[in-house]
Amino acid sequence: MSFCATCFKPIGTRNRTGMCRQHAASLQRKIREPKHCATCGDELGRNNKHGYCRRHLAAAIMQRPNVREKQREGVRRKIAADPVYLESLRKRAAEHARKPETMEQRTRYFRENRVWELGTAAQPAGSEARKRAGRTISAKRLAWCPPYLRKQYLTLIRNHYGQEEARRIVLDQEAADIERMRRKMGEIRPISIKAATHAEVLREIAAAFDVDVSDITGTSRKRHIVEARRTAMYVLRRRGNSMPQIGNILRVDHSSVSHGLDRFEDAATDEMHVVAGRFFEEAEAA
Secondary structure, eight states: OEEOTTTOOEEOTTOSSSSOHHHHHHHHSOOOOOEEOTTTOOEEOTTOOSSOOHHHHHHHHHTSHHHHHHHHHHHHHHHHHOHHHHHHHHHHHHHHHTSHHHHHHHHHHHHHHTHHHHHHHTSOTTOHHHHHHHHHHHHHHTTTSOGGGHHHHHHHHHTTOOHHHHHHHHHHHHHHHHHHHHHHHTTSOOOOTTTOOHHHHHHHHHHHTTOOHHHHTSOOOOHHHHHHHHHHHHHHHHTTOOHHHHHHHHTSOHHHHHHHHHHHHHHOOHHHHHHHHHTTHHHHHO
16 A cells, blocks of 8 residues: 555555645646746736736847847838938937937937047057047147147157146247247337238238248248248238238239138237237227
């Protein structure tokens, strides 16, 4: 005679479970722990196989790579076949990009992940992108330094001067240049922007920069002559002359005049501003 392994009740000789009916049935029923949604934690049904509730199932499915690629392919076919749909996507994307919260989120993402560094690092050495990034970094670090003295500052650094000492030398040089130009310009009378002729403008600028008028109208690329030439372009432009007219006066092409005016606006030294300003002091006072 056999007995139940749990309660020791007598069981039949043909019983293969080793238990009575009551305990054999409880053994067959598997004890299942409750399932919960992987996103929100809500309890799921016992037959749920994907692990998400109804609210989050679609989003979870869309994260699967094969589903995303299938959706992209469908969108590509739709765009290729329907120009109206493409235009609606562009309009919706533009409206979304102009939202303040979107702009703030995009700015925060770029700053936190420093995306510009990743893009620059992906470029090969010597590429235009890396050169442009280097120029931008140098311009930010040397923003305190006058453009015409930056080469001198870098030369001092290469000659093992400390940064603070090199900076002090450069700033002292700038102050000396400004003082020298102010003393020189003290001897030049203010000239009315309406009364001065083109020849007088060139003579006064040439005297201020200690060059000849022929140097300004010539082709020399020396730094102080180029600064005098660009100052003359700026003053003549303020007098109402067109770029071709300035080109005829200075014997250069009008594209060179355009470039010179742009360089004056972007990188004019204090000396150039002082010289150009003296031509307009009387007119502005009036």
